[in-house]
Amino acid sequence: MDSKIIVALDYENEFDALNLVDQIDPSLCRLKLGKEMFTSLGTNFLKQLHQRKFDVFLDLKYHDIPNTVARAVRSAADLGVWMVDLHASGGLRMMEEAKNILQPYGKDAPLLIGVTVLTSMEDLDLLQIGINASPLEQVIRLAHLTQRAGLDGVVCSPQEVEILRKNCGEKFKLVTPGIRPVGSEFGDQRRVMTPAAAVGAGSDYLVIGRPITQADNPAEVLRTINASLANL
Numbered sequence: 423m424d425s426k427i428i429v430a431l432d433y434e435n436e437f438d439a440l441n442l443v444d445q446i447d448p449s450l451c452r453l454k455l456g457k458e459m460f461t462s463l464g465t466n467f468l469k470q471l472h473q474r475k476f477d478v479f480l481d482l483k484y485h486d487i488p489n490t491v492a493r494a495v496r497s498a499a500d501l502g503v504w505m506v507d508l509h510a511s512g513g514l515r516m517m518e519e520a521k522n523i524l525q526p527y528g529k530d531a532p533l534l535i536g537v538t539v540l541t542s543m544e545d546l547d548l549l550q551i552g553i554n555a556s557p558l559e560q561v562i563r564l565a566h567l568t569q570r571a572g573l574d575g576v577v578c579s580p581q582e583v584e585i586l587r588k589n590c591g592e593k594f595k596l597v598t599p600g601i602r603p604v605g606s607e608f609g610d611q612r613r614v615m616t617p618a619a620a621v622g623a624g625s626d627y628l629v630i631g632r633p634i635t636q637a638d639n640p641a642e643v644l645r646t647i648n649a650s651l652a653n654l
């Protein structure tokens with residue numbers, strides 16, 4: 423089975439994270455290592471996930487001058503991660519340099535993904551930072567820029583997937599956080615959908631954190647979501 427689920431391993435400590443990881447199989451999901459755990463545990467923790475044969479999305483959302491971002495992306499490639507991301511709003515030249523630096527890695531290069539508009543943001547949040555466009559308009563703009571730079575896909579909300587699929591084609595990877603099974607709390611997320619609706623819209627990968635990690639039995643919730651997607 424090739425699951426579309428990427429579990430966001432946002433835990434305060436290694437013990438809790440490995441408690442989940444050691445109950446599941448790499449066929450059930452991929453794992454996302456983000457700012458919280460990478461900041462406290464670094465590459466040693468990443469190695470532990472790799473030792474357990476999981477594909478890892480290193481989600482550090484690089485956003486800096488082109489030279490700095492490209493070199494960070496190269497460091498991520500040297501770690502052997504499956505996917506890595508940067509903020510598309512860092513601009514075309516930043517994305518192009520990041521793509522170019524991966525050339526020597528050939529087929530072993532990680533998927534390079536541009537974050538468009540964070541799924542926690544809505545119209546007012548964009549207005550407050552000087553962007554006078556709806557999230558959808560801004561996501562489309564940044565997805566086109568990301569594609570022009572030659573990246574493999576974008577992070578967007580599932581609400582934008584249908585239109586991006588039409589705009590950017592079948593091969594462009596659409597990675598969607600903001601996934602909330604029916605009845606689960608939105609928290610800080612704003613542009614959300616259920617797992618089944620996101621897959622129905624055409625998401626390639628669903629990034630799911632708290633609905634799984636904060637559950638009483640995370641492994642069970644993961645299995646249930648996988649089962650709900652099996653026949654779609």
Ligand SMILES: O=C(O)c1cc(=O)[nH]c(=O)n1[C@@H]1O[C@H](COP(=O)(O)O)[C@@H](O)[C@H]1O
Nearest residue numbers: 430456481539540541577599629630631632
């Ligand atoms: O790049 C991401 O993964 C990301 C982008 C985005 O726009 N929104 C977003 O929520 N994420 C990440 O996806 C995960 C979502 O977690 P939950 O809201 O707990 O399901 C978190 O680890 C976020 O850092």
